[in-house]
Amino acid sequence: MPRLSYRKALNRALADELARDEEVFLLGEDIRVAASNVTAGLLKRFGPERVRDTPLSEQAFTSFATGAALAGARPVVEFQIPSLLFLVFEQIVNHAHKFPLMTGGQCAVPVTYLVPGSGSRTGWAGQHSDHPYSLFAHVGVTTVVPATPADAYGLLVSAIRCDDPVVVFAPAGAMEVRADVDVASLQPVPLGRGVVRRPGDDVTVVAVGHLVHDALAVADDLADQVSVEVFDPRTLYPFDWDGLLASVSRTGRLVVVDDSNRSCGIAGEVIATVVERVRLDAPPRRVTRPDGAVLPFAPALDRAVQPGREHLRSAIQHVMKDG
């Protein structure tokens, strides 16, 4: 079977949607030459009206996309680095997200914000290594973080077809992932539906984005001691609470691993919701970046701030012991 890379899956999703719907168009910095490689080949196939290079004007092109969406288009905005979302948070949250409610349902704003390479790209340091998905989940913007190539394809397609704004975070740590995938079998993946990546009986590990692969590796390592179930939510907002609660109700234990800051992060929300609904056999744990973390430059420091396999392993061992 052909090996499909995560990056190529994103590229294929964009191509398929551009071909399917005339109203889809792409805009972003250096997308004509595909600096991120995600838009490779699309200019040649679809032309400069549909694959539009923008000046360095993140706030204006983000709101330009809002306006285009109000007029019936389906823009996909590519952001070169995740911290640009801080720059356009106002435009997404205060305008794109709020317009349908504030107008009493007179409009829809179907914009997709695509962030290829979110999180640490080792050595890019403080201003290029954030992973701000929890912010969008907090305000209620549909937020997806695919872990696998098939999901990268399927979630991006669904995001583009969704009538609401959707932020698609493609973690840097997942961009090089490859999988044996029959390209003809690629399908839209519904937003808001999680998946059990590995069934288990003793503890549910909720892992976000590229950390799904770490969680699977740790689960394999521990297989002779603990039976770990790995739950990949895929969409952080809306979250698949039913899917997660079904898993935790069986295992009775919970660990969340999430590569964003601890305070007010998605991991805290997952734990809060589970303990509201399920009596656990042991106190839950979360493995995250520290509170208010800024990624330091030196590779060893960068790694020290991110949740790693060792932290996850020890968190799993703790909840097993505590229970």
Add this chain to the structure above:
Amino acid sequence: MTDPVRLYRTVRLIRRFEERAIELVRSGHVVGGIHPYLGQEGVAAGVCAALRPGDVVAGTHRGHGHVLAKGADPARMMAELCGRATGLNRGRGGSMHAADFAVGVLGANAIVGAGGAIVTGAVWARRRRGEDLVGVSFLGDGAVNEGMLLEAFNLAALWQVPVLFVCENNGYATTMPVAGAVAGSITGRAEAFGIPASVVDGQDPEAVRAATAAAVARMRAAGGPEFLEARTYRFDAHHTFEHAVRLDYRPPEEVARGRSRDPVDIAGSRLPPDRRAEVDASVEAELDAAVAFALAGPEPDPAGALEHLYASGLTARAGGG
């Protein structure tokens, strides 16, 4: 094609709408107050008189005049200010978000400088589909210092999108005078992006209409944006909260001078007195009906407070225990 009666009627309608709305603020029916447009009516009326029904506009926090001049129903607009289910936005928007997509109003917008890029994107997308339209972004003198608006100038000029940026220079951003806020000139900002810019007397609705018509004709022919600075004056408070607090930032002589050039009188002087009286009476009747309609409207059901949040039909998780 100038129609002095229609122009006067719009100016008068906005004036009396605002005065009735202020009464409703005082009586507690409009919660949250409003940013009165009193004194600036000639700008919205003149600009929108030069537009076609299919053209789109984006307003500001001081947005009632823009919405009314573009043709929204005053009764549904008043109902919106009163937070009723019968309002333009079903009671979800209020004064600062009043929108009527059916008449090309993409909404008043409470964030200073926010409309420019939005209307540029909307016009671009519809023209790409072959529709022939132009857009107008209303903005205040305060907005010309917002970075995103300057980014929007660049995109509109670079991509040749026919958007008229109308700066209503009323001399103040809240309490900050233009002289204390704007380095260089207002029109110079547009000219820096190669956008043709002109200045018009905003107190004369006919002058505004003519300047807009000329700019729109150039935009329809050439494609790109234009900029119009309308010199105007805000007769009343920045916001009705000022009626309760005393802010001292405008010399009384200046206010008196500003009020002496009233767009209602300037437009009204172009009509025979009996015609003017007829228009006044019909506006009054329309607003009596609007207020009655607004106050009779049901309040929205609190159970649906987050209805319309998601166009896709997603529903929000409840916040209660």
